[in-house]
Amino acid sequence: MTPLQQHLPWTESPLIINAPMAGFAGGALASAVTLAGGLGLIGGLFSMEDLKAQLQTASSNISSNTALASSKTLPVGVGLLPFVLEADNVLPVIQEYKPVVVWLFAAKTLGDYGVWAAKLRAVSPESKIWIQVGNIAAALQVAKVAKPDAICLQGADAGGHGFEKGAGIISLLPEATDVLAEEGFGGIPLVASGGIVDGRGVAAALALGAKGVVMGTRFLAADETSVHPKYRAAVLEAKDGGQVTKRSKLFDQLKGPNMWPEAYDGRSLVVQSHADHVNGVNLEEIQRLHNEEIKGEDAGFATGLKGRAAIWAGTGVGLVNKVEKAKDIVLGVRGDARNIMSGIAK
Ligand SMILES: Cc1cc2nc3c(=O)[nH]c(=O)nc-3n(C[C@H](O)[C@H](O)[C@H](O)COP(=O)(O)O)c2cc1C
Incomplete structure (x- = not known):
C-alpha cells in the first residue's frame, strides 16, 4: 500500500x-x-x-x-x-x-x-x-x-x-x-x-x-x-483550450487592485475584458465596464466569450x-x- x-x-x-x-x-x-x-x-x-x-x-x-x-x-x-x-x-x-x-x-x-x-x-x-x-x-x-x-x-x-x-x-x-x-x-x-x-x-x-x-x-x-449557469454554459461551449483560454494577471485586476502574491496569475477564458485589454482599452475603463456588468443577473458571465467576468478554466476545457x-x-x-x-x- x-x-x-x-x-x-x-x-x-x-x-x-x-x-x-x-x-x-x-x-x-x-x-x-x-x-x-x-x-x-x-x-x-x-x-x-x-x-x-x-x-x-x-x-x-x-x-x-x-x-x-x-x-x-x-x-x-x-x-x-x-x-x-x-x-x-x-x-x-x-x-x-x-x-x-x-x-x-x-x-x-x-x-x-x-x-x-x-x-x-x-x-x-x-x-x-x-x-x-x-x-x-x-x-x-x-x-x-x-x-x-x-x-x-x-x-x-x-x-x-x-x-x-x-x-x-x-x-x-x-x-x-x-x-x-x-x-x-x-x-x-x-x-x-x-x-x-x-x-x-x-x-x-x-x-x-x-x-x-x-x-x-x-x-x-x-x-x-x-x-452560475452562464459560467457553466461557457465552459461547455469552449473548444480548443489553448486558443480560448489565457494566463494573465488582468483577470485579478478586473474588480480592483490585484490581491494575489506576485508569483501568481490565473487562466480564464479570453472574455470580453481580455479582448478589450488586448485592443488597448485602459484598465480603469475595463474595470468600470466589468463592475457594472457583474451587478446583472448573469453576474458578468456569458457564452461566446462575450462576458466581462473571469471564467477560470484550464486548457482541457475543450x-x-x-x-x-x-x-x-x-x-x-x-x-x-x-x-x-x-x-x-x-
Ligand atoms: C474555477 C477554478 C477555481 C479554482 N480555485 C482554486 C482554489 O480556490 N484553491 C486552489 O488551491 N486551487 C484552485 N484552483 C486550481 C486547482 O487547484 C487546480 O490546480 C486546477 O484546477 C488544475 O487544472 P485543471 O483546471 O486543468 O484541472 C481553481 C481552479 C479552477 C478551474
Whole structure:
C-alpha cells in the first residue's frame, strides 16, 4: 500500500481528486467524490462560517456510509489560501472537523507554508498537509520547510490561479520527482494537476510518476458543483483550450487592485475584458465596464466569450462537454484510465 492509500483507505486506484475550487467546490461535490472512491476537497473561502457549513454538508452526506463515517478524520479535505487567511481564524474549524487533508496553495512566501503546517499539525495531527506548487524550486523549498505529506505539482495548463512562470506537467512532474529524490525527499508522494480532464490525462500523469490526479475544470461540469449557469454554459461551449483560454494577471485586476502574491496569475477564458485589454482599452475603463456588468443577473458571465467576468478554466476545457454527476465523472475517468493502462501494458 502506498502512503496515500494508507491514509485514504477508502480510495480506489487511480486516485481521482477534485480541486478545492473556492466558491465552486463545496460539501456536496467533495462528499460525492469521496463516496465514489476519490478524494473530495472543499475550497475554503474567507468566511469560516461558510466553510463550516460546507464541512457540515459533507459530514452529513457521508454519515450514510458507515465505514467512512466511522473514520477518525472527516474523509474529505479542505483547501486553504493562506495569503487571504489568518491561521488563528481557521485553526478552530480544522480542529473541530479534522478533515483528512488540509491543502495549502498561494502563501505569500514559501516560508509561510512551514508556519501553517506546524500550526495545523498542532491542532489536528491526524490531518495530512498537502501543498500545491508550480515549479521545481518551490517543490523543493516546501519539502524542506513544511515536510508536506503530499505535493501537488500544478502544470501551466491549469485553470484558475497558478504560477505565472510554469511548465506543463509532462516535464514538471518527472523533474520534480528526480530533484526531490536527489535531495532526500523521494518519500513525499506527488500528485498532478493542470489540463487533466479524462482517463487519457490520468493515465499520462500516472506514467509521469503521479500518485493521484487533481481535476478542476472537469468538475466545473459536475452536477454538485456550485457554478452560475452562464459560467457553466461557457465552459461547455469552449473548444480548443489553448486558443480560448489565457494566463494573465488582468483577470485579478478586473474588480480592483490585484490581491494575489506576485508569483501568481490565473487562466480564464479570453472574455470580453481580455479582448478589450488586448485592443488597448485602459484598465480603469475595463474595470468600470466589468463592475457594472457583474451587478446583472448573469453576474458578468456569458457564452461566446462575450462576458466581462473571469471564467477560470484550464486548457482541457475543450474536452469538457456535458454535465454529469460527480460520481459518474470519477467512475468514468477511473475506468477509462485503467483500460488505457492495461491496453498499453499488452
Ligand atoms: C474555477 C477554478 C477555481 C479554482 N480555485 C482554486 C482554489 O480556490 N484553491 C486552489 O488551491 N486551487 C484552485 N484552483 C486550481 C486547482 O487547484 C487546480 O490546480 C486546477 O484546477 C488544475 O487544472 P485543471 O483546471 O486543468 O484541472 C481553481 C481552479 C479552477 C478551474
